[in-house]
Amino acid sequence: MDHSxxxxxxxxxxxxxxxxxxxxxxxxxxxxxxxxxxxxxSSGSPGxxxxxxxxxxxxxxxxSLLSDPMSNLAMAYGSSLATQGKDMVDKRxxxxxxxxKLKYYFAVDTMYVGKKLGLLVFPYMHENWEVRYQQDTxxxxxxxxxxxxxxxxxxxxxxxxxxxxxxxxTQNSFIFLHRFSPExxxxxxxxxxxxxxxxxxxxxxxxxxxxxxxxxxxxxxIAFSGYKYVGMIIGVLSGLIFGRICYYLMLLWxxxxxxxxxxxxxxxxxxxxxxAEGKLIRGSKNQxxxxxxxxxxxxxxxxxxxxxxxxxx
Numbered sequence: 001m002d003h004s005x006x007x008x009x010x011x012x013x014x015x016x017x018x019x020x021x022x023x024x025x026x027x028x029x030x031x032x033x034x035x036x037x038x039x040x041x042s043s044g045s046p047g048x049x050x051x052x053x054x055x056x057x058x059x060x061x062x063x064s065l066l067s068d069p070m071s072n073l074a075m076a077y078g079s080s081l082a083t084q085g086k087d088m089v090d091k092r093x094x095x096x097x098x099x100x101k102l103k104y105y106f107a108v109d110t111m112y113v114g115k116k117l118g119l120l121v122f123p124y125m126h127e128n129w130e131v132r133y134q135q136d137t138x139x140x141x142x143x144x145x146x147x148x149x150x151x152x153x154x155x156x157x158x159x160x161x162x163x164x165x166x167x168x169x170t171q172n173s174f175i176f177l178h179r180f181s182p183e184x185x186x187x188x189x190x191x192x193x194x195x196x197x198x199x200x201x202x203x204x205x206x207x208x209x210x211x212x213x214x215x216x217x218x219x220x221x222i223a224f225s226g227y228k229y230v231g232m233i234i235g236v237l238s239g240l241i242f243g244r245i246c247y248y249l250m251l252l253w254x255x256x257x258x259x260x261x262x263x264x265x266x267x268x269x270x271x272x273x274x275x276a277e278g279k280l281i282r283g284s285k286n287q288x289x290x291x292x293x294x295x296x297x298x299x300x301x302x303x304x305x306x307x308x309x310x311x312x313x
Contacts, residue, residue, distance in 0.1 A: 101219065102219070104138075104140060104141075105141070105149050105151070105223065106150055106151050107140040107142055107149075108142050108149050109142045111142070112141055112145065113151065113152060116141075116145055116149070116152055117152070117230060119145060120152075120227055120230050120231070120257065120258065120261060121231070121234070121254065123257055123264065124257075124260060128146070129146055129264045129265055129268065131146045131147050132144045148219075148220050148223035148224060150219065150226070152226070152227065153222065153223055153225075153226020153227060156227070156229035156232075157192065157193075157226060157229050160192065160232055160307075161185060161189045161192070163233055163237060163240075164185070164236070164308075164311055165185045165188065166240070167236055167240055167311040167312065168184050168188070171313045192307055195303060195306075196225055199303065200218065200221045200222055200225055203221055203296060207270075207292070210288055210289070212289055212292070214269055214270050215269060216266075224262060224266065227258065227262075228258050228304050230254070231251065231254025231257065231304055232251075232254070232307060232308050234254055235247050235254055235304070235308055236308050236311050236312060238251075239311070239312030244313070247312045254304070255304055256301075258297070258301065258304070259297045262293075262297035262300060266293045266297070267290070267293050270289050270293050271286060271289050
């Protein structure tokens with residue numbers, strides 16, 4: 001069937017069938033039984049467009065927050081508070097534990113440790129006990145055997161705890177009282193540390209009451225008080241190997257040695273003002289200082305025996 005028809009101009013125009021005329025329209029694309037419109041062929045998904053807009057809005061919010069002068073001020077203020085807090089903590093910590101000064105007391109070498117241990121055990125032949133200075137600053141311990149250090153006291157303290165644990169474990173295994181436990185090491189370390197703190201605290205209090213002007217610091221007193229652990233280790237090991245009689249003999253030798261070492265090391269520090277004038281014992285105040293020096297030295301053997309007598313049976 002011919003669907004063409006004539007126009008007023010004389011041309012014939014082909015008339016499309018109804019089906020062909022509606023093929024590209026929306027009505028032809030829609031199924032009458034379909035409830036919703038099919039959008040799968042659309043150019044973009046609504047979910048994707050929502051997420052993209054959400055991301056853009058979040059970026060815009062963060063950018064606006066960072067560019068906000070109040071936010072910048074708050075961040076600067078928080079950073080300033082953190083810096084001030086750190087400086088305050090460092091200052092408070094430095095008042096009690098001068099960390100920078102601790103490097104001086106650990107500036108040792110193998111030669112210094114060997115000579116210092118020999119001086120602690122046999123101090124009788126040593127003549128010059130003055131600490132050397134360089135531009136009003138004491139030289140490092142590795143260059144001066146008379147300078148106090150913390151390396152030997154710290155290592156001696158730890159070694160004493162281990163030797164004490166060995167001694168307690170040995171005597172428990174022989175006597176069969178009870179088995180050795182790690183708690184005994186903790187109790188031994190705590191006891192030794194508490195007595196060391198008490199000793200240093202009483203010495204500082206005595207120096208304060210007697211108004212003694214000295215260049216001794218708290219770390220110096222800890223170092224000198226910690227040297228006695230060397231003699232304690234020697235006494236306990238001698239007792240474990242050779243018996244209790246050898247323990248008493250070696251401990252007696254080390255006690256005498258530590259007294260001589262402490263008196264000769266501390267007298268020039270506690271009596272620094274009188275020593276500069278060449279008057280070591282003249283005057284009642286200088287006599288009190290000398291008595292204090294002797295008392296500090298004599299207390300060392302008492303602690304040495306008190307902390308070791310129960311380790312050797």
